[in-house]
Amino acid sequence: MQTASSSHRLPQVATTLPGPQSRALFARHDAQLTGANGDHEVYPLVEAGKQDHLIVDVDGNTFADHLSAWGASPFGATPPAVKSAMEAAWDRHGMQISGWLPNQAALALVDKLVAIAPGRLRRVEYSVSGTLAVEGAVKFMREATRRPLVITFGGQYHGESTYMTAGASSDLSNVSSGRTQYAAGVVMVPYPNRFRSPFRRGPGPFDECEVLDYLDYLLVQQVHPGQVAGVLVEPVLGEGGIHAPSQRFWTRLGALCRRWGWLLCLDEVQTCMGRCGAMFAMQRWQDIDPDLLLLGKAFAAGGQPIAAILGTDAVMAATELHLGSTYGFAPAACAGALAGIGLIEAGGVLENVRALERIFLEVLSPLKGEVEQLGDVRAVGAMAAVEFVRSTSCITPAPAFQFAVHQECLRRGVLGISQRGKWHLRLQPALNMPQALFRFSCEMLADAIRAVAKAPPAEHPTVQDAVAMAAR
Ligand SMILES: Cc1ncc(COP(=O)(O)O)c(C=O)c1O
Known part of the structure; x- marks a missing residue:
């Protein structure tokens, strides 16, 4: 065998x-x-x-x-570089609440994130889990645009908070079986899928931009585009079965965002830090220009829990949101994450x-x-x-x-x-x-x-x- x-x-x-x-x-x-x-x-x-x-x-x-x-x-059981970096940071700082007490371990990671962040992303918000990062991003989108609605794609997964389980659907029909609740403010469009289309029979390949035609239809029938704060999208659908949209899809979605003033938020919790063969999955395509990008999972490098929201100056510089979490960017977690980025950069x-x-x-x-x-x-x-x-x-x-x-x-x-x-x-x-x-x-x-x-x-x-x- x-x-x-x-x-x-x-x-x-x-x-x-x-x-x-x-x-x-x-x-x-x-x-x-x-x-x-x-x-x-x-x-x-x-x-x-x-x-x-x-x-x-x-x-x-x-x-x-x-x-x-x-x-x-992402690096096997106990990667030595991550382990020693975490231990050293813990010896120096123990536990610390980085959102309140600035510390060198957290700030060193911020420097690195800003250096590698794609496009216009220049700011960092601390977080501790993918779920919390998504929740924070929804708040940022609403605050920055003063609009209520968020567009998401069916089959996505964004974690287990009450709100985002309703804003996702990879866990089948949880939202309606009493396990989670319907949430106001979420507009769901099918995720682009070349193999299986909700509008057609049989196997693809289909033109997966049909879902954007459907979105255009919704914008006439149901949703005023001026009420949409932003689009929350996984660059590669993870829990929903590994689907990667085409360049055409991203180009058209970007044009829609610019036309209507929608913010583009990439949920890269599952796809970030090398998982898709580039530091960020969005780098597999040309000209994706996110306003927000979420990190989790592999960002921890196998160490302690950590997540982050990266954002543009326009979204984050003047925010009044306080999204703190006791454990967000704990020093040892930061040192482990930094070591993980180092492993990727080492080649x-x-x-x-x-x-x-x-x-x-x-x-x-x-x-x-x-x-x-x-x-x-x-x-x-x-x-x-x-x-x-x-x-x-x-x-x-x-x-x-x-x-x-x-x-x-x-x-x-x-x-x-x-x-x-x-x-x-x-x-x-x-x-x-x-x-x-x-x-x-x-x-x-x-x-x-x-x-x-x-x-x-x-x-x-x-x-x-x-x-x-x-x-x-
Ligand atoms: C795309 C995506 N977003 C958010 C989450 C939630 O992350 P966490 O489990 O760290 O809260 C996940 C978890 O699988 C995910 O795949």
Whole structure:
């Protein structure tokens, strides 16, 4: 089974999953944690620790880590440069509330961010999580324009606050099942998607600028453009299944923003700091000129929690907003983030990310046409996804197929990102994952897809049924 030639250690799964030790821990802690933590089919293991790019479970099984802490651990388990920088800062400062007490660790990071920030972005607001950064950005947009509405794109994810769960939709129909609430002031347009269009049947490639035609229609029918503060958009759709819009889309969106005075806010929480093969994902295209750009996840470099809002002078210089958070830009987190940027600037990381993108497409693309259920294969840097359908002609989503492939991957030692009810499976490795280990993982994914295709699982009658089941 383990075909990759590599000096790097390959994963080994020796027990059924969950293994006996994991099973015993689940049995005890299910009574102590919330019910939402009780689904042990999605991740049927308890981690004992991490070694470089392998997760070791309490039963001694090892898995290639394609979660990378959901993107927050971009350099493997415990990158030495990040660790020593954090320890030194902690020795000097301990904990400090940087928004109130200026300190050298935080200001050094601000200097670096302003130096690398693209376009007109010249100012920094401290934050501690992606969710809080998005909430802050919405406030900045409203304050700067004195307008109430924000345009977002369906399938995006912006975190778990009450407001932004309603302003996103990647977690299926949460907004209407009582799990979150409808929020005023959010106008949602479908995310540009070349493979699957809400306006057409069958597989693409479609002209994904149709969603901007739809927006034009909304601006006549429903929303006064002068009431829109700004557009909140992920440059590459992450949780929604790795979609990268075209240059045409960005050019047209930029023109709309300029025409109507809308601010452009890029949520780069998931795509920043090398994840997409450039420091910021927006740099994959020409002439994107954001007013705000949000950092999180990989910004922490695998260290302590940290996030940021970058903004222009026009948006941030005269603000009266106070968005402070006790832990925002804590000194050790700042030192770790700075060390992480240093690792990218030292060279080699972005090149590796682009090689991972090529490997994923090279290994998985040939299955299109061979496996009836493989609808699409997408990769943007170290964000990669396969999308499953019931048949390539009708492209009805196949969430049960996706989940079965995930289980087969786990048995082969490949731990990717899978969620019940969704029909895409993702790999999100560390940016510096050795190419041989990544190739091995892709081969195992291909192997798993072929295995499931031999006896495809029954799907729920409709996708809505699958979503309802997933939400139970
Ligand atoms: C694009 C995007 N924005 C915001 C968030 C929320 O970040 P956090 O989990 O740090 O609050 C996420 C998390 O997955 C994300 O992917």
